[in-house]
Amino acid sequence: MIDPYILAVDVGTQSVRAIVFNREGDQIASARKISEPYYSLQPGWAEIPAEQFWDDSCQVIREVVEKLGAGIAQVKAMTITANRDNIIPLDENDQPLRDWLTWIDTRRTPEIIPILRRTLKGADKLIYTVKRSFFEMVAPRSKFNWIRIHEPEVYAKAKIYVTLTGFLTHRLCGVFRDSLAMQVGYMPYEAKRQDWYKIPAVYKILGVRRDQLVDIFPPGSKLGEITEEASKKTLLPAGLPLIAAAGDKMCETLGSGVFSPKQATVSYGTMATIGTTITRYVEDSKLKFYTFASCIPDAWNPEYNIYRGYWLITWFCNQYSKEQGMPEFLNEMNELAADVPPGSNGLFVFPFWTVQPGLYPHGKGMVAGWIDRHTVADLYRAFLESIAYALREGLEIMEKKCKTRTEKLYVVGGGSKSDVAMQLTADIFNLPATRLSNTEVCAAGAAINAGIWAGIYKDYEDGVASMMREHKTFYPIPQNVEIYERIYHDIYKKIYLKNKDLFKKLGEFGHFKSE
Known part of the structure; x- marks a missing residue:
């Protein structure tokens, strides 16, 4: 045949x-x-x-x-x-x-x-x-x-x-x-x-x-x-x-095998997102998160996003890679960041280089905690941690609204290739985080839709089971979880309210030329 x-x-x-x-x-x-x-x-x-x-x-x-x-x-x-x-x-x-x-x-x-x-x-x-x-x-x-x-x-x-x-x-x-x-x-x-x-x-x-x-x-x-x-x-x-398929993030959610709110897909792409699948429509009127049509019939994908997600990592590399090529620099940063302790030696990043309109309408990016002993590896890890903090907050908002509880994460996108990013994701969410063998999860999710039409798969579950395989799961490390819980609740969750007026004032002095 x-x-x-x-x-x-x-x-x-x-x-x-x-x-x-x-x-x-x-x-x-x-x-x-x-x-x-x-x-x-x-x-x-x-x-x-x-x-x-x-x-x-x-x-x-x-x-x-x-x-x-x-x-x-x-x-x-x-x-x-x-x-x-x-x-x-x-x-x-x-x-x-x-x-x-x-x-x-x-x-x-x-x-x-x-x-x-x-x-x-x-x-x-x-x-x-x-x-x-x-x-x-x-x-x-x-x-x-x-x-x-x-x-x-x-x-x-x-x-x-x-x-x-x-x-x-x-x-x-x-x-x-x-x-x-x-x-x-x-x-x-x-x-x-x-x-x-x-x-x-x-x-x-x-x-x-x-x-x-x-x-x-x-x-x-x-x-x-x-x-x-x-x-x-x-x-x-x-x-x-x-x-017909769907948008990139919905295809990633399908391609990850997320069929219920017990699982969620973390997408570390240019736009960083976390999404899940529900069969009862729920929305947030203040647009803290969005609810989109799923690839799966009669289902939806609640999704929280950060516009400047792993774009921040590209931005970081552009600032610091100098003569070194970006892939080589990124590999070096992942190696060095593995030796930086959770919490990035006291360096903290608030990752909203672009506002989150429903949650932080006056948000700005922030790097706090600098001292003379910090290195570029500390800053790199702090960027990785910041994106995970933000997506954890988004998941908690969706869980509360949908009355669900997520038990496992699938991580896709460029960030999923980094062991450091995978481990700190598991630690910050306090959930198992799985990397998939197929790195083209979005395209595979789209292909499943066409495969069902062509009779190659009998349904979406058959398509995912045939195309996708788990590669490695990272589990939360208890001592890391304890540190991240303190930073998340005592710093991340409080920083916007304590600095909102400052963010507004700083906005008055932005006079950038066009690119």
């Missing part, structure tokens, strides 16, 4: 990867393209050229097709996962009107609030008034509203807005369809119903019309087939089915 394959394309922040898996999760062929970094015209902005994701995706797909040779006939379906909360408007000819507004972008449109107060009438105004605090938190964060106010010509010409996967689906299949589990950010998407809102006021508040949004389908649904035109650009066979 011919071994069936699945092609998964994973569009990340720092790279685009195409990976062909067999049923057991072995990588038959793969290709990776390092992405050009975003550009920033003003502080807080983050944009990417309109065609970059498509061009990079075509390149890596062509590479794996060439590596497969005749084996391309064994690929039964393909799927795409991507980082979330990126949008681009397209014109009447389905061409981009501007560059991508990315998930990293933090621009705001506070001037929309007086406009909404003035223009909303009747039932729309009543709905707005009843949930005014919520709508006045989300409306200025809407990317649609920013375009409406600051780029009115683009706004007037916008026929449709698409996410990364929606854009690539259209380029590959010629249809405007997307996964419902990619609708993340300040969009008129009702997570509980896993569909677009039916309330007209929500669209007016967020600055977009329903007809400007694509049709959405559950993960595991067929979105379309590769067109002849896309076949010429990618070398994929025309007619190959494209199957």
Whole structure:
């Protein structure tokens, strides 16, 4: 019997990867393209050229097709996962009107609030008034509203807005369809119903019309087939089915095998997150955490995130690696940090280089406790510890709201490769932390959706059991746990309230030039 394959394309922040898996999760062929970094015209902005994701995706797909040779006939379906909360408007000819507004972008449109107060009438105004605090938190964060106010010509010409996967689906299949589990950010998407809102006021508040949004389908649904035109650009066979997956973090949660709130996935990526799976919808109205559609039917993934997660580690390396290459420097830091005691010799980092809007709206990054004997290894470990403290707080918030208790962690992303990061994660959470054998957990999670559609797996549990294997589990060390408990409760949990006014004041002196 011919071994069936699945092609998964994973569009990340720092790279685009195409990976062909067999049923057991072995990588038959793969290709990776390092992405050009975003550009920033003003502080807080983050944009990417309109065609970059498509061009990079075509390149890596062509590479794996060439590596497969005749084996391309064994690929039964393909799927795409991507980082979330990126949008681009397209014109009447389905061409981009501007560059991508990315998930990293933090621009705001506070001037929309007086406009909404003035223009909303009747039932729309009543709905707005009843949930005014919520709508006045989300409306200025809407990317649609920013375009409406600051780029009115683009706004007037916008026929449709698409996410990364929606854009690539259209380029590959010629249809405007997307996964419902990619609708993340300040969009008129009702997570509980896993569909677009039916309330007209929500669209007016967020600055977009329903007809400007694509049709959405559950993960595991067929979105379309590769067109002849896309076949010429990618070398994929025309007619190959494209199957809906989900956003990157939801695919990681599935790929980790997290089917209940007893487990959680810690993702140490550019954005650091912790997420779990529930079958009863729970949300936080203050957006301390978000609840997204899961790959699994009739389930959701509560998720807490730090925008600048392991981006902080990249930032740290950029500051201190000097002439040394970053991979070599990072390996050196992990070796040295293993000899630094828990608590980083009294050095503490508060990791909110970007605010957490629901929890620390005025948060700033902070390094405290410096003395002349501290080394760069102390600082590196303090950064690792800080991200784990923040994610532990997020897990506790979700557990309290969902009335659940997590018993085990699966750790994925770049940070999972570090034994130091794995051990301190187990110690800070006081939970077992498991590293998986398959490092491409996101792509594998996406592939499972396509594998179910293709009949390769009978269900999600079968897909995870076939593709994923545990590599090593790190267990909490009691004496380390005791130290981290003191730091977490006596320092981390108190530092924002004690310094909130200071953070606000410091914000008055930030005058950075654009990148």
